[in-house]
Amino acid sequence: MKVKVTINVLAIFVVLFSASCEFRQQSEQKVTDSIDTAAFLKVGDSVTMLLQKILLENVMQATKAGGPEYAVEYCNEKAIPLTDSISILHNCRIQRISDKPRNPLNQPSAADMLVLNRMKMPGQAKAELVSEAGSIVYYKPVKISMPACLNCHGNENGQINSNTLSVIKQKYPADKATGYKEGDLRGAWKITFQKSE
Numbered sequence: 001m002k003v004k005v006t007i008n009v010l011a012i013f014v015v016l017f018s019a020s021c022e023f024r025q026q027s028e029q030k031v032t033d034s035i036d037t038a039a040f041l042k043v044g045d046s047v048t049m050l051l052q053k054i055l056l057e058n059v060m061q062a063t064k065a066g067g068p069e070y071a072v073e074y075c076n077e078k079a080i081p082l083t084d085s086i087s088i089l090h091n092c093r094i095q096r097i098s099d100k101p102r103n104p105l106n107q108p109s110a111a112d113m114l115v116l117n118r119m120k121m122p123g124q125a126k127a128e129l130v131s132e133a134g135s136i137v138y139y140k141p142v143k144i145s146m147p148a149c150l151n152c153h154g155n156e157n158g159q160i161n162s163n164t165l166s167v168i169k170q171k172y173p174a175d176k177a178t179g180y181k182e183g184d185l186r187g188a189w190k191i192t193f194q195k196s197e
Contacts (some may be wrong), residue, residue: 036136040129040193044138047090048127049191054082054140060148068151068160068169076171079103084158091193098143098187102168102177112190120185131195138191144180153180 062074080103087094097108099116108116111132119125127143146152150159152168156178160168168175180186 047142068164072167093192096192100176102172136193140189142186144184
């Protein structure tokens with residue numbers, strides 16, 4: 001009888017000790033994850049701020065030089081090479097995604113759509129991280145932030161002039177990126193980082 005009790009107590013002790021070790025390892029993993037999360041969010045924020053600044057400056061210069069139609073041509077020819085150069089610089093993959101893409105390359109995946117739908121919910125339009133198949137994916141919402149955006153993304157019956165609309169239709173025959181209002185969610189930046197081993 002004493003042997004049985006001793007074995008049971010020993011078994012309970014082993015289980016509790018194992019659980020304690022496992023809890024400690026999980027806690028340490030959470031701390032590591034929170035440090036990594038903060039680091040990935042910081043890098044993602046910095047990359048997207050740089051991208052938005054450069055793209056906005058260039059689009060504004062193109063608009064001054066030749067109007068919104070020239071800005072559409074600029075985006076068609078220069079936006080992806082510019083994004084790719086920043087991807088190389090930061091060793092990541094940068095995409096723009098939208099449920100109403102202008103460029104078909106910006107079509108979201110099913111996983112991307114889950115994030116975009118979350119961002120559309122009140123108070124949820126904020127940067128987030130998702131772990132995906134050996135990668136960390138950073139998403140940051142892109143909004144129609146100023147009236148000038150509506151020159152290319154507003155209502156086709158009045159906000160977008162006919163010359164600009166003609167260039168949009170020529171450069172992007174499958175365009176869906178119109179009909180927005182100021183403050184609407186246009187899409188998101190998607191930055192994929194490889195997890196370090």
